[in-house]
Amino acid sequence: MLGKQSGQIDIFNGMIFERLIPKDHLLVKIDKIIDFSFVYEITKDYYSQVGRESIDPVVLFKLCLMEYLYCLSDREVVSRTQTYIAFRCFLRLNLDDKVQMIQL
Template sequence: MGKNSGQIDIFNNIIFEKLIPKDHLLIKIDSIIDFSFVYDLVKDRYSDIGRESKDPVMMLKICLLEYLYTLSDPEVVARVRTDVAFRWFLGLNIEDDVPDDTTISHFRINRLGDEYFDNFFNDYSFAEKP
């Protein structure tokens, strides 16, 4: 299971600080929710075989962006490519690659699954599951 370093370099940090308002919805969400629970939620759905996957926290945050902004998989990919607030929220530097829409749907269907996906976006009961 891949994990982003979460480190945004100083150049990107300056850009993000200049362009993203301090009261932006994504900054508020990031300050309230610790998304590290996602690693435990999906750890049994990953294998040690093959290439490293995309960071599941980033992938769940992409699903959250879709939900919040009513975006499809291709639409969220396009927004992540151009929206600095989206990139900051996902922990991506300006030059980092963006997952494609099929990677997002694969994560939602095969890694997260219907039950956890529905619980996260409807009643947050996922935190009580083993």
Template sequence: MEQMVPEDHFLRKVDRAVDFSFIYDLCAPLYCADNGRPAIDPEILFRMLLVGYLYGIKSEARLEEEINYNIAYK
């Protein structure tokens, strides 16, 4: 799958330029580790919303579809 997305793709450049690990620290107080069903990984959720913003995908349902179909978004 890695070979299907060009090295100079915009999202690869974003991934190399931004360390998204800070999101875990920001979101830690908002997640309960031992109650309810497991949450979506906050970094993945943030990345999904960023893709939606960058590519003009306004609907979260549509965003989910696009991420399932477009390898570059994964």
């Protein structure tokens, strides 16, 4: 089943992200320019209507993009997402959201 995260960052996390991440950061620029909702349309046929929810395909796409941009492995990008605030903001994860080790 296609899983979608809410994409909402609460006010507290938004204030932290705004203060700590420079406005000219590459991921901030990318997020302002590109609407990643096209990923849902491309991937919808690959998800069943039954079963447990998957990881949001936009999150997976953004993880792959960050791997490419920063020359990281699957494990490295997930590990850095646990500690890098810019990565969390780009993925629209709040500070208290759990990041799982996933196989990309």
